[in-house]
Amino acid sequence: MGSVWALFNMSGGVGKSTLTQNLGYHLASDYGAKVLLLDFDPQASLTTFMGKSPTSFSETIANSMLDLSLPLPLVDEFEWCTLAPTNIYLAQCEIKLGGVMQKETRLKQVLDKVSGDYDIILIDCPPSLGQLAINCLAAADNLLIPIQTEYKSVEATINLLQMTFEITQQINPHLKVFGVVPTMFDSRVNSHKEAIEMITEVFEKLKANPLFKDTTIFDPVPRGIDFATATRKHLPLGLHRKNHPALEVLSNIAGSINQTIAPKEEAVING
Numbered sequence: 001m002g003s004v005w006a007l008f009n010m011s012g013g014v015g016k017s018t019l020t021q022n023l024g025y026h027l028a029s030d031y032g033a034k035v036l037l038l039d040f041d042p043q044a045s046l047t048t049f050m051g052k053s054p055t056s057f058s059e060t061i062a063n064s065m066l067d068l069s070l071p072l073p074l075v076d077e078f079e080w081c082t083l084a085p086t087n088i089y090l091a092q093c094e095i096k097l098g099g100v101m102q103k104e105t106r107l108k109q110v111l112d113k114v115s116g117d118y119d120i121i122l123i124d125c126p127p128s129l130g131q132l133a134i135n136c137l138a139a140a141d142n143l144l145i146p147i148q149t150e151y152k153s154v155e156a157t158i159n160l161l162q163m164t165f166e167i168t169q170q171i172n173p174h175l176k177v178f179g180v181v182p183t184m185f186d187s188r189v190n191s192h193k194e195a196i197e198m199i200t201e202v203f204e205k206l207k208a209n210p211l212f213k214d215t216t217i218f219d220p221v222p223r224g225i226d227f228a229t230a231t232r233k234h235l236p237l238g239l240h241r242k243n244h245p246a247l248e249v250l251s252n253i254a255g256s257i258n259q260t261i262a263p264k265e266e267a268v269i270n271g
């Protein structure tokens with residue numbers, strides 16, 4: 001079974017989709033992982049970042065969520081990953097989910113059917129605290145929280161931590177808060193450095209809670225214009241600028257994620 005990772009923060013524009021695409025790329029290219037990228041945001045940024053037009057899909061994850069007998073629509077044309085695309089219909093799906101049985105675990109039920117085909121599934125979550133976000137946290141084994149290195153983003157994240165705690169109590173006791181990734185960091189900006197200190201303080205205080213005991217605060221992803229340029233070219237940064245200084249940080253985070261995946265050969269030998 002592939003492990004399922006939610007990249008989530010309900011704050012908008014903090015780098016969730018960019019990080020999902022780039023970590024997926026490094027997991028595949030640096031560590032040989034078989035990666036499924038799941039776009040679970042009705043804005044469909046990840047689908048667009050991968051060069052696909054959201055409106056070109058008549059069937060998406062939204063259909064699979066509402067009718068569990070339908071397969072998960074996939075795009076398999078990329079060298080380094082498979083994409084489960086989405087579009088605005090996922091917003092309607094969120095409303096329709098109100099009336100279905102076990103609405104919080106519909107995504108988990110969809111992913112359980114395909115997770116055996118991948119080492120890792122990265123979910124690009126929507127910037128909201130609604131039913132779609134709850135489905136992401138209910139389906140995930142691990143949560144990775146991108147936080148923009150701004151005071152506002154750090155403050156907002158505190159609500160997310162409360163929600164995560166409630167989800168582990170009520171719906172998904174297996175969920176681990178694996179790590180925090182500070183994003184868009186500029187070391188010349190004092191408020192960015194203060195935001196990192198604040199993140200460290202918040203998570204240090206939370207260590208007493210078992211849910212946050214092993215949470216890693218990763219090195220920050222630097223701010224750089226090349227991220228947006230790569231996105232416009234529908235490429236991860238590593239395929240746009242092979243020697244970009246931010247690649248080392250991204251590869252290291254991917255390496256930590258990869259360490260949680262049991263090596264296949266070993267699993268066969270031991271099993």
Ligand SMILES: Nc1ncnc2c1ncn2[C@@H]1O[C@H](COP(=O)(O)OP(=O)(O)OP(=O)(O)O)[C@@H](O)[C@H]1O
Binds near residue numbers: 019043
């Ligand atoms: N490290 C970075 N440096 C500079 N710009 C970045 C960086 N990471 C992301 N961006 C840019 O910031 C913008 C928002 O990024 P992204 O779409 O990944 O955020 P998001 O959290 O997924 O947003 P939303 O909440 O709307 O889904 C994009 O224009 C992206 O190119």
Ligand SMILES: [Mg+2]
Binds near residue numbers: 017018045
């Ligand atoms: Mg996004």
